[in-house]
Amino acid sequence: MQTRTAHIRAARGVPNSRKDRDVSHRTSPDTDLDPTLVLLTVEEGARRLRIGRTLMYSLIGSGAIESVPVGRLRRIPPDALTAYVTQLRQTNRAATAA
Secondary structure, eight states, X not given: OOOHHHHHHHHHTOOSSGGGSOOTTSOOHHHHTOTTOSSBOHHHHHHHHTOOHXXXXXXXXXXXXXXXXXXXXXXXXXXXXXXXXXXXXXHHHHHHHO
């Protein structure tokens, strides 16, 4: 049974939950793969590496992934992700060779 508030919200076309809200202003998976982007958001970079946002902020904080400030924002050059993956691969090769 719908509550009175939910019924009124539905009649007005207001979404009931966060899942129902329009998030089209957020980045879509298509922009994550766009090679023309000069700088990526932290979320876009995390999605490219298939890691969580929290881990991405940790990697940025530790200096493992380069980022640049843009005003109050933090952005990641795409080649910084490539450099990080290259470093991981080299470290892995050295560990398996030893």
